[in-house]
Amino acid sequence: MTEAMVQIVDVVLLVLLAITGIAVIRTRNLFVAVMLAGIYSLVSAGLFVVMDAVDVAFTEAAVGAGISTVLLLCTLALVGYKESKPQHTPILPLFVVIVTGGALVYGTAEIPPFGGADNPAHQNVAAHYIHDSEDEIGHIPNVVTSVLASYRGYDTMGETAVIFTAMVGVLLLLSRGPLPKRVYHAGHWHKVKRGVTREDLIAEMEDEEVHDSTVVGGEDEDG
Amino acid sequence: MKMDDRVILRVGTKVLSPFILLFALYVQFHGDYGPGGGFQAGVIFAAVFVLYALVFGLERAMEVMPAKVAYACGALGVALYLGVGYLSMFRGGEFLNYSYLFDPEHDPTHGQHYGIIGVELGVLVTVFGVMVALFYAFAGRRRIDT
Numbered sequence: 418m419t420e421a422m423v424q425i426v427d428v429v430l431l432v433l434l435a436i437t438g439i440a441v442i443r444t445r446n447l448f449v450a451v452m453l454a455g456i457y458s459l460v461s462a463g464l465f466v467v468m469d470a471v472d473v474a475f476t477e478a479a480v481g482a483g484i485s486t487v488l489l490l491c492t493l494a495l496v497g498y499k500e501s502k503p504q505h506t507p508i509l510p511l512f513v514v515i516v517t518g519g520a521l522v523y524g525t526a527e528i529p530p531f532g533g534a535d536n537p538a539h540q541n542v543a544a545h546y547i548h549d550s551e552d553e554i555g556h557i558p559n560v561v562t563s564v565l566a567s568y569r570g571y572d573t574m575g576e577t578a579v580i581f582t583a584m585v586g587v588l589l590l591l592s593r594g595p596l597p598k599r600v601y602h603a604g605h606w607h608k609v610k611r612g613v614t615r616e617d618l619i620a621e622m623e624d625e626e627v628h629d630s631t632v633v634g635g636e637d638e639d640g
Numbered sequence: 641m642k643m644d645d646r647v648i649l650r651v652g653t654k655v656l657s658p659f660i661l662l663f664a665l666y667v668q669f670h671g672d673y674g675p676g677g678g679f680q681a682g683v684i685f686a687a688v689f690v691l692y693a694l695v696f697g698l699e700r701a702m703e704v705m706p707a708k709v710a711y712a713c714g715a716l717g718v719a720l721y722l723g724v725g726y727l728s729m730f731r732g733g734e735f736l737n738y739s740y741l742f743d744p745e746h747d748p749t750h751g752q753h754y755g756i757i758g759v760e761l762g763v764l765v766t767v768f769g770v771m772v773a774l775f776y777a778f779a780g781r782r783r784i785d786t
Binding site: 471472474475476479480483484487488491492494495552553554555556557558559561562563565566567570571573574576577578580581583584587588591592 | 667671672673674675676677679680683684686687690694707711714715717718721722725736738748749750752753755756759760762763766767769770771773774775776777778779780781
C-alpha cells in the first residue's frame, strides 16, 4: 500500500471509531450499546492491523468483539436492557473528560513519529530480539511469539495466572455450586433431601414460611 | 421462537463447529510463523462451545463440555505452564529457561522450540477453560424479577 492509501484507510477507520463512540454514548438502549461496543472493538482491530500489530488485532477481534460482547449480552439478559435516566447533570463528568482528553492530546506532541527507527522503544532490547532471536530461540519467524513465550515467559506466566484468578473471582461471585446438606430457614434447620433441585427447595421454603407465619406466628424472640 | 424454527442455525452450527475447532488449532500451532498463539486459539476454541450453548441451550452444552471440566482446564493450563518452568529448572537451567529442556550443549534452540509449544499449550488450555467457565457462570443465572 502506498502512503496515501494508508492515510485514507486510517482516516476512514478513525472516523468510524468516533461515530461508534458517540453512538454508544447517545443511545439509552443497552442492547444497542453492547452491539456498538463490539463494532468499536472490531474497528480498533482494523486499526491495529494497519499499524502492523496483527497479534494484538487478532486478540482484540476475538476477545473484544467476540467473547466480551457475548458476556455483556448474558449480563443484559439478567438485568434488562433499558438504561435509567441519569440523576445528575453531565457538567462535571464532561469537564473531567475534556481536561483529561486535552492533556492526552497535548501529550501526543511529544510522542516520536510512528514507526521511526530512532524511537526510544526500538533502542534497547528490541534490536537484540530482532537480530539474535534466530540464534537464541531458533527458527521462529514471528518474533512476537519468541518474545512473548520465551524472553518474557515470566510475564506470560503472570498473565495466565491473572486469567485463572479472574475465573476464580467470577465463580466465587456468580456460580451457585452444589446445594448444601442443610439450610437454615424460618427459625430452624431443614435437611436437604438428595436429588432435590434448587427450584424445588426454594418453593418448599416459601411454603414453609407461609405455614410458619400462620401457625406459629409471633415466635420471633428466638431469632 | 421455537427450537424447530431455527433449522439453518442448528445445521450451520453443527457444520461450522469442527472447522472452527480446526482453525483454533491452526492459530495455536501456526503462532510461530504468523499471528496467533495460545491466547487467541483458546478464545476461538471456547467460542465453539459458546455458539453451541447459544443455539442448543446451556444444558446440552454442559453435557458436551461439563462445567467441572472447564474449571479443571482453567487450573491445568497454569499447572502446565509452571510445569515447563520447573522442568527446565530441574534440568539445570533457570526457571522457564527452555534451553535446558533437552541437551543444551548440543542445540539449545531445540529445547526452546518445545518449551514454547508447551507454555503456549498451557495458555490455550487456561484461556479455553476460563472463557467457557465465565460464559457458564453468566448464562447459568436466571433473571431475578424485583
